[in-house]
Amino acid sequence: MSQSAIAAALAAHDHEALRAAIYGELSPTIPAVFDPRTWDEREKGELGGNCWPKVTWQEREWYRDGDDNDTDHDGLTTIVTLGGSRYKTNDVRFDPRSVISRSLDTPPEEDGSPSLQYGETWLVPEGASGEWAGHEGERAMWTARGWKFKPPAHGEITLVEDEGEAGQFIHFNVNDEWDDGLPGNVVDASVRPSHLLIRAWSVENKTTVAPPASGPAGEQYIIGPAASGAWAGHDGKIAWRPAVDAAFVITAPFVGERVFDKSLNIPLEWSGTAWVSTSGAYVAVTSSGVIPIPTTAGGAGVGDYVYDPTAAPGTNAGNTTITNVTQHRARRVGAKLEIFVSVTFTNVTIGANYVCAIQRNSELQTLDFVLVRSNDAGRIELSHTFEVTANSVNLDGYRLVTFRIAGVGLPTNPRRYICIIRERA
Numbered sequence: 001m002s003q004s005a006i007a008a009a010l011a012a013h014d015h016e017a018l019r020a021a022i023y024g025e026l027s028p029t030i031p032a033v034f035d036p037r038t039w040d041e042r043e044k045g046e047l048g049g050n051c052w053p054k055v056t057w058q059e060r061e062w063y064r065d066g067d068d069n070d071t072d073h074d075g076l077t078t079i080v081t082l083g084g085s086r087y088k089t090n091d092v093r094f095d096p097r098s099v100i101s102r103s104l105d106t107p108p109e110e111d112g113s114p115s116l117q118y119g120e121t122w123l124v125p126e127g128a129s130g131e132w133a134g135h136e137g138e139r140a141m142w143t144a145r146g147w148k149f150k151p152p153a154h155g156e157i158t159l160v161e162d163e164g165e166a167g168q169f170i171h172f173n174v175n176d177e178w179d180d181g182l183p184g185n186v187v188d189a190s191v192r193p194s195h196l197l198i199r200a201w202s203v204e205n206k207t208t209v210a211p212p213a214s215g216p217a218g219e220q221y222i223i224g225p226a227a228s229g230a231w232a233g234h235d236g237k238i239a240w241r242p243a244v245d246a247a248f249v250i251t252a253p254f255v256g257e258r259v260f261d262k263s264l265n266i267p268l269e270w271s272g273t274a275w276v277s278t279s280g281a282y283v284a285v286t287s288s289g290v291i292p293i294p295t296t297a298g299g300a301g302v303g304d305y306v307y308d309p310t311a312a313p314g315t316n317a318g319n320t321t322i323t324n325v326t327q328h329r330a331r332r333v334g335a336k337l338e339i340f341v342s343v344t345f346t347n348v349t350i351g352a353n354y355v356c357a358i359q360r361n362s363e364l365q366t367l368d369f370v371l372v373r374s375n376d377a378g379r380i381e382l383s384h385t386f387e388v389t390a391n392s393v394n395l396d397g398y399r400l401v402t403f404r405i406a407g408v409g410l411p412t413n414p415r416r417y418i419c420i421i422r423e424r425a
Contacts, residue, residue, distance in 0.1 A: 330390030345411030
């Protein structure tokens with residue numbers, strides 16, 4: 001029909017001819033969300049009548065092929081309406097997001113196994129045969145009307161589904177070749193999620209030395225000293241789990257990078273050689289204020305301690321006074337402990353020298369020591385901070401040992417006493 005047919009029908013006052021002329025000129029739109037197979041293209045519905053020669057669906061024009069009663073509905077090249085009409089389009093649209101493979105050089109068979117599905121798309125490789133011959137580098141999509149092909153455009157990106165665990169991105173470059181990775185010379189898998197993170201770490205601890213076999217996505221650790229397994233040789237680096245029960249990704253810290261240690265409840269910063277506290281806070285404080293009762297060791301014939309500023313005294317070398325001062329449970333092995341002791345001993349030789357030392361009851365070896373002198377009133381006034389490294393996370397007792405030098409009297413009668421043990425991050 002044409003505009004002249006409408007004009008002729010009007011001039012002849014022929015209503016049936018006018019209706020047929022208008023019906024032939026108009027193009028109804030099938031809503032995009034409708035399945036065309038539920039839409040009736042006949043003028044009078046099931047009673048028959050004229051069929052629209054052209055329809056619009058999903059922003060494409062589809063033309064009725066009155067001679068075709070067999071082509072399947074695929075929604076790609078052909079739609080079949082409720083009355084059985086076949087509407088076809090040459091505006092075939094490809095999904096650019098992925099192809100099944102780029103290594104198959106022989107077109108799959110329609111009756112093969114598994115069977116072809118409409119819309120399945122392949123990338124035709126060089127040397128392809130059969131209906132794919134001459135279409136190298138193009139996408140090939142199976143439709144109800146056979147294979148349809150689409151040449152690529154520069155910069156086009158697609159995912160090859162059968163390569164790698166999650167597919168391989170490729171792009172079509174200016175040399176008219178498909179190349180691995182994304183445009184801009186970024187090779188696939190060369191950019192890890194860790195490179196894209198705004199790195200905000202919150203680690204479980206910095207003492208774990210072997211990767212836990214299972215755990216939640218996002219789990220993070222600072223790899224501890226002398227690490228083993230997959231962490232061997234990565235001491236001090238950050239390990240994080242990208243997915244539930246997945247293998248850890250190991251990331252080297254940069255100088256000044258900060259993390260939050262959940263076990264210590266403090267922030268840490270990478271100095272280039274070690275993780276150090278940025279807060280300067282104490283993570284634990286233990287105090288004791290009960291005046292202890294000293295005990296003595298040694299005696300006649302045992303001998304006195306000979307002072308050596310470069311060598312710590314032994315367990316109970318010579319005549320000593322032993323005072324149990326406090327107990328503490330460290331948060332971690334290797335924690336730095338500051339043991340502040342303030343005590344006054346009376347009834348000692350005026351001007352005599354003594355050595356005061358801190359020992360752990362589980363070891364009985366001197367950990368730190370200081371030389372002191374009694375005053376003119378015959379007292380030892382000790383106010384000193386000893387530095388100790390925790391060797392376990394058990395509850396440890398600590399004692400103050402006072403070593404006698406050169407035959408002077410042993411200190412007794414503690415008059416004033418306080419002990420504070422502080423654990424630094």
